[in-house]
Every structure is written in structure tokens, then in C-alpha cells.
Amino acid sequence: MADPESPLLHALRQAVRSAPEQAEFRVALAEALINAGDADGAIVELGEALRLAPDSVPARQLMLRALSGGTPAESVPAEKPDAGFDWPTAEAELRDVAPPPRFTPAPAPPPAVPAPPPAADDAREDPRGAPAHEVERPALTLADVGGLSDVKDRLQAAFLAPLRNPELRRLYGKSLRGGLLLYGPPGCGKTFVARAVAGELGASFVSVGIADVLDMWIGSSERNLSELFQLARRQAPCVLFFDEVDALGQRRSQTRNSTMRTTVNQFLAELDSVGSDNEGVFVLGATNAPWDVDPALRRPGRFDRTVLVLPPDAEARAEILRYHLRDRPIAGVDLASLVERTDGFSGADVAHLCESAAEIALMDAVRSGEARLMGMPDFDAALEDARPSTGPWFDAARSVALFANEGGAYDDLAAYFKSHKGTKGR
Ligand SMILES: Nc1ncnc2c1ncn2[C@@H]1O[C@H](COP(=O)(O)OP(=O)(O)OP(=O)(O)O)[C@@H](O)[C@H]1O
Ligand SMILES: [Mg+2]
Numbered sequence: 322m323a324d325p326e327s328p329l330l331h332a333l334r335q336a337v338r339s340a341p342e343q344a345e346f347r348v349a350l351a352e353a354l355i356n357a358g359d360a361d362g363a364i365v366e367l368g369e370a371l372r373l374a375p376d377s378v379p380a381r382q383l384m385l386r387a388l389s390g391g392t393p394a395e396s397v398p399a400e401k402p403d404a405g406f407d408w409p410t411a412e413a414e415l416r417d418v419a420p421p422p423r424f425t426p427a428p429a430p431p432p433a434v435p436a437p438p439p440a441a442d443d444a445r446e447d448p449r450g451a452p453a454h455e456v457e458r459p460a461l462t463l464a465d466v467g468g469l470s471d472v473k474d475r476l477q478a479a480f481l482a483p484l485r486n487p488e489l490r491r492l493y494g495k496s497l498r499g500g501l502l503l504y505g506p507p508g509c510g511k512t513f514v515a516r517a518v519a520g521e522l523g524a525s526f527v528s529v530g531i532a533d534v535l536d537m538w539i540g541s542s543e544r545n546l547s548e549l550f551q552l553a554r555r556q557a558p559c560v561l562f563f564d565e566v567d568a569l570g571q572r573r574s575q576t577r578n579s580t581m582r583t584t585v586n587q588f589l590a591e592l593d594s595v596g597s598d599n600e601g602v603f604v605l606g607a608t609n610a611p612w613d614v615d616p617a618l619r620r621p622g623r624f625d626r627t628v629l630v631l632p633p634d635a636e637a638r639a640e641i642l643r644y645h646l647r648d649r650p651i652a653g654v655d656l657a658s659l660v661e662r663t664d665g666f667s668g669a670d671v672a673h674l675c676e677s678a679a680e681i682a683l684m685d686a687v688r689s690g691e692a693r694l695m696g697m698p699d700f701d702a703a704l705e706d707a708r709p710s711t712g713p714w715f716d717a718a719r720s721v722a723l724f725a726n727e728g729g730a731y732d733d734l735a736a737y738f739k740s741h742k743g744t745k746g747r
Contacts, residue, residue: 459516479626502607534563534584563606
């Protein structure tokens with residue numbers, strides 16, 4: 322998808338992504354794809370739509386059309402589904418509408434930084450279920466991360482400043498051994514920040530789920546594991562990012578399986594070797610449940626320091642909203658009000674809100690046959706069902722901060738609860 326897509330196609334794709342089980346959305350997307358000359362893409366969507374709704378007449382008719390190479394509707398005997406709605410014309414009309422202001426009173430200056438790149442998070446997924454260990458070169462820097470100034474400061478002090486100043490490091494005998502463990506509720510930017518650190522260093526970025534490491538084929542897992550670390554060394558400077566670090570502890574206690582045990586031990590040994598004799602490989606980890614992380618991983622030289630990544634503050638939410646609305650046909654959106662009403666939302670929740678609002682406007686357009694701009698009523702409706710997904714995490718974290726804050730390991734969490742007493746959503 323090198324070419325920028327039309328807003329309509331983009332919106333339809335978002336709708337499919339947010340409601341993948343809705344055959345209706347896929348049919349609408351398929352039709353738009355055919356009209357845009359992408360019959361192959363349409364066939365994929367229609368195949369899925371027919372799996373979901375095998376009797377759907379519009380899906381079957383469109384499939385015929387797509388299979389015949391996406392010929393214009395008139396050359397196919399069957400009537401065109403949704404014949405009353407002409408997507409390309411609607412799209413053209415939309416573009417011609419004298420654009421009303423996209424946002425009502427502009428509360429903040431436009432962000433000076435480009436928005437985050439599309440979810441490269443999934444790059445490590447491999448269809449065979451084995452980690453592909455894709456090497457990324459993130460263009461992202463810490464400036465692209467909205468808010469999270471405490472996290473950025475910690476990363477600067479603990480990681481970036483020593484890295485950039487080898488002379489000072491030598492002077493103070495500061496070793497680069499040991500990794501930082503980012504923790505916090507889901508969807509709040511741990512992976513995003515880790516990628517930004519790599520970008521900031523001009524380093525490559527390799528992201529690996531610990532569960533993937535452990536699930537590598539029995540027997541060859543040790544070899545795979547050392548290949549992973551070798552890859553990081555070859556790519557140096559490289560940020561090696563381990564996600565779901567808590568999975569290691571759970572697995573270790575769950576199993577007495579000796580293959581697993583050797584894999585885990587080898588993992589720990591590899592981790593220890595990084596930084597001691599391999600300048601240029603930097604380890605970061607992330608978890609939602611630091612309290613479940615195997616103590617073996619928290620020893621000095623491993624993930625020995627933690628950084629709390631909290632839900633985006635108001636400034637960050639404004640940036641995330643702008644990013645997710647950047648190519649959507651919106652008018653009169655009151656950003657300040659949305660920022661206020663999304664307190665406690667994770668970055669992922671904010672993104673989801675934008676998708677839901679787009680879906681509402683889109684369904685309206687499908688029903689009425691008339692495309693219209695997205696506006697505040699769509700957001701009002703979407704907000705009715707939207708809840709911060711971080712609630713359960715904070716419930717669990719609260720007990721930890723209150724009752725299990727041994728050695729002050731969760732002081733920043735405790736401080737957060739203190740300063741957010743009685744805030745909604747938490
Ligand atoms: N501070 C932020 N600034 C800009 N975008 C953000 C921020 N926080 C989250 N996002 C957006 O939310 C998305 C989800 O964030 P990310 O995947 O990094 O969450 P996570 O903390 O790693 O979640 P999980 O625990 O589920 O792995 C990001 O891709 C990004 O678009
Ligand atoms: Mg993540």
C-alpha cells in the first residue's frame with residue numbers, strides 16, 4: 322500500500338478492522354476495492370464475507386464481478402448490489418464539499434512531530450507461528466511519543482545519555498549491562514516507546530515475545546534462541562525488545578519440562594552476555610504484570626530497573642486523536658472535549674474510539690446512500706460504549722502498590738494512585 326488510499330477506502334478498511342465479523346462491512350469494502358481496480362483485494366474480502374454470511378446475495382454477485390476481473394457493473398447480468406449508492410461519486414462529492422473546519426476551537430498548536438507509523442507491531446508475526454525476528458529501522462523518535470515525559474526522562478538518564486557518552490561512562494565506570502523493564506497497562510505505548518528508543522539511537526529494532534521464544538519448536542529452540550541473539554549482534558547497534566517478559570516466570574513455574582528449563586537457562590545466559598562483551602546490543606523489556614516476572618530476570622545485569630508507562634495524559638491524547646483522524650473526513654470536532662472525555666483511556670482505546678466513530682458515520686452512509694462528514698454526534702455515540710480498558714489493570718496494580726510494594730519497587734505506581742485518588746476510570 323505505497324499509494325495513499327482514498328479516505329473512503331481507508332475508512333472502510335478501518336471499519337472492517339474494528340468489526341471483522343461484520344460481513345456487511347467487507348462487502349462494502351470489496352465494492353470500493355473493485356471500483357478502485359483492486360479485484361484481487363476484493364476477492365479476499367468477499368471470501369471472508371461469504372464465510373461469515375454464506376447466503377449473502379450482494380457478496381455472491383460482487384464475487385462474480387471480482388472474479389471476472391472487476392468489470393464494470395453493467396457487463397455483469399446480475400444487478401449491482403447497493404445499486405443506489407455510487408461510492409466513487411460520493412467520494413468525489415465529499416472531496417468537493419467546501420471543507421468546514423476540521424476541529425472546533427483549535428485548543429493546541431498542531432503537533433510539530435509526525436504521527437506514529439502504522440502498527441508495525443505485527444511485523445514479528447509469522448504465519449507458521451514461529452517468530453520471524455524481523456529487523457526494523459524505526460523512523461520514530463522520542464519526540465513522536467505524546468506526553469510520557471517521566472518515561473522519556475528515565476530513558477534519557479538510564480539509557481540514552483550513558484550510551485551517547487562513552488567517555489563519561491568510562492570515567493564513572495558505568496556499565497551498560499542490564500536492561501530496562503517497561504511496565505504498565507495494555508495499549509499505553511510500551512512497544513511504541515521502545516521502538517522510539519531504537520529510532521532515537523539510529524539503531525535497528527528487533528521485537529520478540531517471550532512466549533514466542535519459549536514456544537519455538539521443541540528440540541531446536543536453543544538453536545533458534547542463539548540465532549536471535551546473533552541476529553541482534555549482526556545488526557548492532559540494535560535494540561532487542563522482549564515483550565511479555567512475565568511469560569517466562571509463569572512458564573517456568575508451570576513446567577518441570579527439561580527442554581523448557583534448558584531454553585530458559587540459555588535465555589538467561591544469552592541475556593547476561595549482552596552488554597558484557599557485546600557493545601551495541603541494548604535490551605529493553607515490557608510487561609503488563611511485573612509482579613509475575615521471574616525473580617531470576619530481575620537480577621542485576623538483567624531487567625534490573627523498571628519504568629512505569631501510564632495512560633496518555635491530555636496532551637498525548639490530543640496528539641493520538643489528531644493522528645487517528647488525520648485522513649478521516651471530519652468536520653467540527655471538538656478536540657478539547659474529546660480529550661477531556663477520554664481521561665484514563667489508553668492510546669489503543671483512543672484509537673479505537675476514532676474507529677468506532679468512523680464506523681458509525683460509515684454505516685449511516687451505507688444506510689442512507691449518502692456519504693457525509695464525521696462529526697461530534699458520531700463521537701458522542703461512540704463514547705457511550707467506550708470505556709477505558711485500563712480499569713482491570715489498575716485494580717490489580719492497586720493491591721500490589723498497597724500491599725506488595727517491597728523495597729519500594731512500585732513507588733511510582735503508589736505515587737500515581739496517590740495523585741489520582743477518586744479519578745474516574747481508575
Ligand atoms: N504516548 C503515546 N503517544 C502516541 N501514541 C501512543 C502513545 N501511547 C500509545 N499510543 C498509540 O497506541 C498504540 C498502542 O501502543 P503500544 O502497542 O505501544 O502499547 P503497549 O503498551 O505495548 O501495549 P501492550 O501491553 O498491549 O503490548 C500505539 O501503536 C500508538 O499508536
Ligand atoms: Mg506492546
